[in-house]
Amino acid sequence: VLAVWLVFTLFMGGLTVFLLVLMPLLWQQLSTLFNELPRMAAEWQSVFLLLPERYPNLITDAQVVQLIDSMRGEAGKFGQWALSFSLSCLPMLVSVMIYLVLVPILVFFFLEDREQIGQWFRSYLPRERSLITQVAQEMNQQIANYIRGKFIEIIICGVVTYIAFAYLGLNYAALLALLVGLSVVVPYIGAVVVTVPVALIGLFQWGWSDQFLYLVVVYGIIQALDGNVLVPLLFSEVAIICAVLLFGGLWGFWGVFFAIPLATLFKAVINAWPRTEPVSAE
DSSP states (O other), X not given: OHHHHHHHHHHXXXXXXXXXIIHHXXXXXXXXXXXXXXXXXXXXXXXXXXXXXXXXXXXXXXHHHHXXXXXXXXXXXXXXXXXXXXXXXXXXXXXXXXXXXXXXXHHHHHHHTHHHHXXXXXXXXXXXXXHHHHHHHHHHHHHHHHHHHHHHHHHHXXXXXXXXXXXXTOTTHHHHHHHHHHHTTSTTHXXXXXXXXXXXXXXXXHOSSHHHHHHHHHHHHHHHHIIIIISOTTSOHHHHHHHHXXXXXXXXXXXXXXXXXXXXXXXXXXXXXXXXXXXXXX
């Protein structure tokens, strides 16, 4: 009971800090970013218009106009999506409020009644279930290690990134740090995707200056330390890459998202599968 209340208190404390401290800061920076987007687009358009003068052999005026028109079309589609999303936010906000009440209650009872839930579930399984038990035990241990490692990795990457970006004076440091922290959930691909907004905001703020170079170097060091130090040691690097390629090719984004748990399940089944002993020559 003491352990249940301790874990539940930590969970509620983390949820309270996220809602009362992080969410207002992230919402403020996100609103500021959306207000700055038209000015950013105008400045980037002026930069694109200068490209034919500087590099006449590489790009023409027609290509620049075509690029700007395509960017305006994509911006228009994004604006329509944002408008429709804002109109449909009310039911989602109601659902979020409901989950904010239900999830803490479910967490408490799942912790408190863990044994009863397990006994009820095991009552529907066959009595001879040695293979299932072995797979479940290994999956429980491996998935627990994976989730614990990913949670620690998200916290460390997010905090270190925020400190580094805030020290450099980068705009929207908290928002970008959140994206960098969440990007580690999707191996390799997440880091590549998040690099784009970090580089664009840094380039828009400082241009091609030493400050932008410092940002690129610091961000590269953070990603290198994450990939070589903080990645959970469940699999080798080759196995992680193979799992991402295999399950991503089968099920797209969700295959990449669940690549490591699915590979863990596959590994547990292989380890638990009965093997025939080789027949001796004698």
